[in-house]
Amino acid sequence: MPKKVPVRLRVNGEEHELHLPPQRILLDVLREELNLTGTKRGCDLGTCGCCTVLVDGEPRLSCLMLAKLAEGHQLTTVEGISPAGALHPVQRAFIDLGATQCGFCTPGFIVTAVAFLRDHPGATRDEISRALSGNLCRCTGYVKILDAVEAAARTLAPAQER
């Protein structure tokens, strides 16, 4: 048994002090230690995007990241995308426009899209499509996902320009 090391994580604004074997992967720690099961495991190999979380606001594949290396960074999972009881416009649009079916890919898409629209308000469909091309969805054919992110871009753009 490799010995455990202290790991201090800041997730969705909360501090967690953990003792973990140094090789523990961030995805496992989020899901198993912190019970943040919204982040999904689709492949464990960096090929599906289901495990995407935001590290200092940037989308990262948590299945490819050691938890220890996430120390000192702000982590955001799908659970932290919107304040309790509210929905982010991207989440709202996913619901209204049918962008989630089985939902397993959805958290990964949501966090990726939220980060992208933050930096690219008013992005075009083609730009959105490129930004989401690291996320795999087998149910929707992406059509309604793009519809939803485009619609959210329209809601967000005027607000951010002001």
Added chain:
Amino acid sequence: MAGTSSRKSGSAGTPRPSSAETDLVKEAEATRASSGYHLIGKRTPLIDAALKVTGRAEYTDDIKRPGMLVGRLLKSVHPHARIRSIDVEEARRLPGVAAVLTGDRYPTPFGVLPMTHDETALAVGRVRFLGEHVAAVAAVDEETCERAFELIRVEYEPLPVYDDPKVSREPVPVKIHDRALRDTNLQKEVFQHFGDVPKALEGASQKVKLSGKYLGVTHGFTEPHCTIAEHTPDGRLTVWSATQVPHYLHRSLSEVLGMPMHRIRVVKPEVGGGFGGKSDPFPHEIACAALAIETGRPVKVLFDREDVFYLNHGRHPTQNDVTVGVDGDGKFLAMDIDALLDGGAWSSFGVVTTYYNGVLAMGPYRFDNFRYHGARAYTNHPPSGAMRAHGGTNMRYTVESVVDEIAARMGFDPIELRLQNFLPPNFKTINEFRITSNSVRQCILAARDRSGWEEKFRKLPYGRGIGVACGFYISGSNSPIHFTPVFPQCTVHLKADMDAGVTIHCGAADIGQGSKTVLAQVVAEVLGIRMDRCRVAPVDSDTAPVDLGSYSSRVTFMMGNAAKAAAENLKVPLLQAASELLEVPPDRLEASEERIHVKGRPSQGVPFHEALHKAMETKGALVASGAYSTKPLGGTFKGAKAGTAPAYSFSAYVAQVDVDLETGFVHVENVWAAFDCGRPLNPLAVEGQIEGSIHMGLGQLLSEGLSYRGARLMNPSLLDYKILTPMQMPKVECLLVGEDDPEGPFGAKEAGEGPLVAALPAVGNAIYDAIGVRLMDLPITPDKVLRALEEQRKKGGAVRPPAPTRPSERTPTHGGR
């Protein structure tokens, strides 16, 4: 945006209807709107969407049980071998290991079809594919399981490896299963002949034969298989599993573990996609339960992505030959099909697949002569099974290519040729399928008009093209897999209580397609209440009445009818109670706008909850049940039930492509997808099924394929198995033009699998229009396109196919039937 069911995605312009003629889509919408439903037919967000977008929906792997162990399965390193011995003693002694099991513990064979039980929970004496499970370990963590694997000694004696169904079809020295036919490795053979095919072909003025070759493809759902089992001191076993068919799992657990069904509870949490790949009861589900029994502790078995590829059960690698003969006027005379399927190591749904590759080939066209020879061979590949549009996809590509080729050779516009040959509605086919509603004509005319077909077909510059293809699929298999005991295909239970909410219990598995939402829509529609009064209970075999599962596109049709019946039954005491309160006879009352009131006069009535409370005064909570059973259908010849369904979906897709002549890359620009699902209950979800089907179909057409070297799978990862990204998706326009089906709930038919089948050949035929070559070897990767172009150049240069020469009468949009 409510109320429109023709939606285009993307921002680029779409051609308008080609003239002042009637818009079929608008016309269909207007007809549906006139029936005045308050929920049915409305674009309805999924009732569980809010949980999914916030990460709160619970999938199997999200469940934690106290003291839960990790279960892992050791994979075979040989594709075909006898197991001389397995020594697990050392592994058992490893600290942290709670149990190690091998195949001899639960050797009872099982399988999804009762007549072909050839799987076991763990390999018994023999492995038949690389990755078959030979031992199961439960331990405190994953690392301990891995170390235990290193301590397990398996002695294999390699056997001849079969990786080619053509070899398996001949006499073989070693049979993969004893039950294989004669001295071969064939699992199933089907012969059917109606009319006189040789004679009809002899008299044909044109005969076209094409052969198609298809790599196997796999479902690619994002959620890997996962199962949790717990055996509690009260003697009960609970199994949570990512399954499409909780009932089959329930039966198989009971059979293999030797435990009565009533002591087993199967729960289906949210499922992250299935597409047929979670419809078999699987060995790992049973092995997980066995580990839980053995250890007395909860055990979770979670697959990694490679395990998912090895378990496969995807679409069969297939070779098929299709010959169609036509008379001088273009009337289809006869169809002759030969298909050879690579079934891999197990039977799975193979008997059904073998039938479907033939029996579903004729529709949507009328033939009076039909012959089919289908064979499915065992090989040492991972098992093939059911995948979306099961048995209807590979054969459809070849058939629609043949039809396109006939049109080209005879100088027909392929749309006109199809219009001449469609099955009419209310018709019995030569193989005794009962066709009822059928809007295939409206489909092809709508796709023609919306796509600007006439300005494009054979008229786009070389390298760009447009193509058409049709589809046909069952709306629920008429004969259930299990015949005994006799029970309905689907049952729905309702409970309305003090809180004025209605709880819906049903065993139908929502796997993302939105069946829970349809349940709530149907019940709320009948009771005239808001949808949020309806709560769909999780699928739990202790409380939910049996449903036969989410496969064969049966859920909307069968569950919808059962839900409607249950709600009608629940309405009876409500009307009775309101009748007492209002002193108006019940037959003059109706339920709408959250009230029970005099027909047509909502003000003369009582609120829903008052009627409910009145009815509860003596009875307590109201409960009601509704069920749907199929009627007997089909002929009496051998295999006559295969492909019979209470209704069929129809489709016609037009696709436009741009083939890059330098790189061979096929860029699909647009798909106009006209689909007949009868009345769409939730157009938002129907569009989602169509768009997802197109994505999956184009993946198989252009880039997906399980590639083997011998029996070794070369691409068991999402990096090497190429699923289309958002950037490769065409613009999709869904055209929902179906008329109400006479037996479907509110006139609905399936939209889960049928939407896939026309996508592939519409694009294949568009490639033919673009560059004049017919590519019949899937997937059509750029190298194959370049090779075909090269050959074309050698033969004398780039040639577009000739334009139609037959005077086309330009079938009017209202072309009679």
